[in-house]
Amino acid sequence: MYFMRSVGLGRVTPVVAGAAVAIVLLSGCQGDPDPAATQTAGQPSPSSSPAGPDASPSASASAPASSEPSPASSAGPAANLPIPAKPALADENSAEGLEAFTKYWFELFSYGYETNDWVPFEAVTGENCRTCNQVKEVVQGIYEDGQWISGGEFEVLSFSTDFTINTEGSVQVFVDNEQAEITYFENDGSAFPSEPATEAMVDVIFASYAQGGWTALDFGRPEGT
Numbered sequence: 001m002y003f004m005r006s007v008g009l010g011r012v013t014p015v016v017a018g019a020a021v022a023i024v025l026l027s028g029c030q031g032d033p034d035p036a037a038t039q040t041a042g043q044p045s046p047s048s049s050p051a052g053p054d055a056s057p058s059a060s061a062s063a064p065a066s067s068e069p070s071p072a073s074s075a076g077p078a079a080n081l082p083i084p085a086k087p088a089l090a091d092e093n094s095a096e097g098l099e100a101f102t103k104y105w106f107e108l109f110s111y112g113y114e115t116n117d118w119v120p121f122e123a124v125t126g127e128n129c130r131t132c133n134q135v136k137e138v139v140q141g142i143y144e145d146g147q148w149i150s151g152g153e154f155e156v157l158s159f160s161t162d163f164t165i166n167t168e169g170s171v172q173v174f175v176d177n178e179q180a181e182i183t184y185f186e187n188d189g190s191a192f193p194s195e196p197a198t199e200a201m202v203d204v205i206f207a208s209y210a211q212g213g214w215t216a217l218d219f220g221r222p223e224g225t
Contacts, residue, residue: 071114074189077148078114091213100215102173102205103125106154112136113152113182116143124209126217146187153180157200170206171218178204 029090072078085109089100101124108121118136125132142149158176165171182195206217 012195014149053168072148072183072185072187074191076189077116077143077185078150081111081115083117083120084108093209095161098163098171098173098207098209098214099146099159099162101207102159102175103156103214105205105216106156106177110153113139113149116140116148124213124215126215129216129218131219132216141186148185150183151180151194152182154178155180166206168206170208172206173205174222175203175205176200 060073069106070076070079071081071083086104087100089097090104092096092100105121105124108124112118112121113209116139118140121132139149147189156175156177159172159173161173163171178200179198181197184192184194186192202222203219204222205219207214208217
């Protein structure tokens with residue numbers, strides 16, 4: 001069963017009426033391990049346009065014409081934001097390495113929200129991560145309509161794992177995290193009701209290690225919550 005992490009967008013325009021861009025969470029669901037997806041773990045992310053491959057021409061045109069990093073604002077969508085760098089520890093097959101990878105993964109999630117560039121995120125995420133795919137679909141739809149997003153950064157507050165491989169061949173991680181406020185902008189730069197910051201909550205991530213790197217297979221709420 002799927003449900004929204006937060007609701008109450010309060011928006012009445014046709015584009016995203018009744019749909020929040022905040023994280024969609026799974027209730028105790030783990031995606032099947034994807035060998036094709038795990039092959040990308042630990043490899044450099046392909047270069048991509050900072051405005052995102054699915055950003056509409058109107059959104060990109062409104063971004064400042066500068067090579068300097070420009071966060072999203074009423075002036076236009078984010079431009080030239082640096083892709084989060086993967087720490088060397090994140091490719092280590094250990095509990096410490098998995099923790100470093102998990103924090104890096106959330107940084108890429110945050111980066112995707114504000115830039116609509118999901119290539120780096122997809123490089124370390126399994127194709128069958130249903131929660132991830134739903135979030136990307138909603139965010140991409142907003143950018144395709146010439147709108148954009150500011151904020152939504154994740155912060156990892158705590159991390160725990162028994163570092164035991166389960167019957168699905170993955171390792172379970174519990175992460176206490178919160179997400180910053182998300183502001184939505186129309187294509188004319190006007191803001192409409194934003195998503196408030198979320199309170200700290202525990203999510204579970206299933207990750208697998210292959211070919212020298214980690215891949216996040218699924219992400220959601222633990223069973224029974």
